[in-house]
Amino acid sequence: MSEATNDSNQQKPSPTFLNFSFFKVDPKWRWLNEIGKEEAAKEFASLIEVANTKMKVRTYSTVGLREDADLMIWMISDSVEKTQILTSKIYSTVFGKYVTPSYVFLSAARPSVYSSKITPGFMTDEQPLKYVIVYPFVKSRDWYLLPFEERKKMMEEHIVVGRRFPQVRLNTTASFGLDDQDFMLAFESTDLMVFQELIMALRETQVSKYVVRDTPMIVCVNKPIDEIIKSLG
Secondary structure, three states, X not given: OOOOOOXXXXXXXXXXXXXXXXXXXXXXXXXXXHHHHHHHHHHHHHHHHHHXXXXXXXXXXXXXOOOOOOEEXXXXXOOHHHHHHHHHHHHHOOHHHHEEEEEEEEEEOOOOOOOOOOOOHHHOOOOOOXXXXXXXXXXOHHHHHOOHHHHHHHHHXXXXXXXXXXXXXXXXXXXXXXXXXXXXEEEEEOOHHHHHHHHHHHOOXXXXXXXXXXXXXXXXXXXXXXXXXXOOO
16 A cells, blocks of 8 residues: 555545645835835735635745745645636736745645554644744655555654644645655744654654655744735835
């Protein structure tokens, strides 16, 4: 059994796609007059508000935390077309004329084959936590060639470590066949140091031997979109 499949014959639930879009803002935005920026911010905030009636849309600031991105829009939808429509509308706004995508990651929700007790945070009614740390995750092909029971045993160790940090909310999704990475990881927390401790502990598990890539690792701060735009100068 692979990590991306499940032998259950149960009826498949409706798909859930996740799009993590990071944008860099053109410095020319700062030279726009204040009235123009205020009106552009209102237009953009209205677009996000309407989009939230059709899917889940979360907005995050990365200002001062990355040189290659200033904000992230996390879209959770039942189709990739809806995320395309929102992205297209973003570029049609005044503010959208000043942004360039720096990263776009696509994934889909799938049940874990290692534990039936894991429910991603975005699939609950819980409100987003202050921080989300987003990164693509790739395992070696050797990992997938191991017997399932061997992989399961190592993942159980991995899961036990994770449970030592209940303050960190998991949002692991699969990108097989959809994007370059195997998985997209999005860890939510109110304390970045607790998340750092979790990552350091996971480095010492057996599974870590099979990790090929887990960068870029991007810290994002959950904020209303109008506050994010105001912070851009």
